Amino acid sequence: MRPKPPPGWDEIDEEIAELEAELDHTYRVIENLRLQNVQLKKQIDYLKKREKQQQDKLKRKRVPPPSSPTRKPKPRQASGKTPRRRVSKRRVKLSCLQFILLAIAVATIFTTLGLFVTRLIIQRPTRPSVEPSPTVPQTLYLPPSPPIFSDLPQAASQPVPSRLPGRENSEVVYNLTSPPNFQQSARLQAIVDEIVRLVAVRNFPKKPLSITLIDVKRQEIAGYRQNQLRYPASVIKMFWMTVVYAQIENSIWENESDFNIYISKMIQDSDNQAASFILDSITNTESGSKQSEAEFQAWLNKRQQVNRFFQAAGYENININQKTYPVYYLKLPEPKGIDLQMRGNPQNPIRNQITTDHAARLIYEICATGEAVSRAASEKMCGWLIRDLRSEVWKKQWQDPGDFNPIRGFFGESLTKADVKFASKAGWTSNSRQEVAFVATKDGETAYVLAVFGNDDAYANDGKIFPRISRLVFKRMRATN
Template structure:
């Protein structure tokens, strides 16, 4: 390839001219052969139309001589014999220079075969000439597009990750969303609503994405906050990515824990999922390389998303209480994860990051289309009051879905502690006219104790999105 690319433009131009000349000669030869083929066809047709003369019976010379002797005198016989021989010789010479009008069927077949061979030769010459010209033109284009100093790079196939440390979330960049003044007015109205109810707005964050227009707006939407159980949405995606790559093997216990973690927000199930993802366990304090290995595996969860532009995200701590481990709060090696202020490292996300992940699930981009659909199914909630009101600790009462019409398509993950009330949700009307993602974090005891604020924010945003 490099030798071909070293050809100079003038050399390629000269070769093009030579090939064009060869092509012209080939075309003339084709025309000549076609003319000859036409003549051969005409001759064959004429031979086929002409009648075949009867064969002249030839008798033995001795018999002919004897009859001539009996019928004519000897002088006449001698003259007749000589005349006959001369005529026979003349006829033989004439046949040599005449067109063979009465050939046998076998000879005619041979002539037809000769015609077929000639036509095949014509086709072969034409194709060869055209191929040579096209090949030279391709070399000329290659010369323009790829100079010798820049050879075509080989196709690089990314190796399949062998461990979770090598695995990276498959959506490398956030979606291209356009800020909207109209949406910003809606978000500002929701913030004012919280303030009007006497709630502090400093611990409040809101992100709104209109899925119909890919527009967005927010309030303190890039401020990292403790996400409570909303973090389990991130653990779900990480687990599904490992299953997709064969780094985890599915089993009934894993399936059951994933359902309990997302549908019921069960901390014990989430703890088991967390341990399987990170290949770590909770327990007594560790030291030396053993602790360093444990901590590195824990922090791989952060790196999995941070490598995909989830900047500043931290999701490497479990949620408490964990009844199966008899843990009401971080203890042992969990407490070794301290920062410079000697405070436990806590999970931190923004409403933008939570809304982005829900957006990628809705769009079928998270891990794969099929796994995104499976995860959205786990997140889907039935808003029929006669159903969700019968569930203890349901994720509807006191949250965004409580104020929405019962026939709205709704998928969400809530988070709540004694000092937080959060939710990220996908909302779509039955007629498909409105479709949006809303994330609301209220990281304060005032929001935790107020069961009316998230439904009120949800209602005002849904109403204004419908009226747009």
């Protein structure tokens, strides 16, 4: 039996961990600035070297060869007037060269800074940049064109998944027809209640908070407002991935590998462009202009198949048929045209809605039991959701402070020193923060699923509360197993 820590030790331990997290964040910012400074210095040094080489080259041209005779100065004219002095063309050329090199150096520096600022604006999900009005197709449906991901080496030749002949309008449903049979647990409920007290003490609102906690080994569950439908942000992309693999298993698509680059960007990087392309592909729809009522209903019926896929399996009242924004390759910083038409009343728009129970159940069926779609499909899907918590890996992968980082500010940040298997999907907007994760220790003693949705500005703007919640749950689950 493990000895009990002295009173107040948990609070001290948490404060130390928080200070370590703040210090680590400061180090990250300093390191990013140092890297930027190094890059700028390299560019300046390179330009200086080129300028020196040009100057040396010009000097060599001005010096006459040793064998050439020295020119004698021309005698003055008889009139006594001094001939006009010629302006050296070489000196003028040298001055122009220096000016050009200086202009190039200044332009390079400003271009680098501009790209850096643009990357911050585009990548930050809370501040989508303003885009011009989209050019929309006039027909109801066109085969989707692959988006261009500027940071991929094969951006110019993205694969376009193709449906098999005769499967253009085929629809599939989830293979699991009912939810898992979990038992309510007082032990887990005590942990959930402790999370609620933690957020309340730190002045976070409780009403927009939802929690689901599942003990995988004991088949037990507990929660707080876990059946409240809430906006899931990018957590929804895990559901679209499941539909993709169900369609692949049902022989709707020619090549599974054509989806890999899109699934990777959608799940690993939470890319909205890849997610938009996948949603269009699996529903055989496309964003476009507003349609007549008859055309809209036909389009909506196709888009609704992602809802029917899960609703038939007991995911009650789930709605996952709307894209996540901004989608820059379609010039959609926000819903427009038929996507806006689908939202209905602007005063009370229809949006994606799921519960933490929905999210927890799906990742449980993917990573814990391997029953989602099939054993092979579950292994592939869980593989996409796996996060490498080693600091030297995820800090290097997401160096830019403006990037969406699925570990920094989320559950994984406080588990970087724990020896665990960690699979997750996080979401983050200007007024919400969400995450669902499967956590299993390598010794096999502890395995659980945690889903937390905080649909309020307070959760969105605080990068410490989710790591604190995760650390608390991990400690309690380890202590009770």
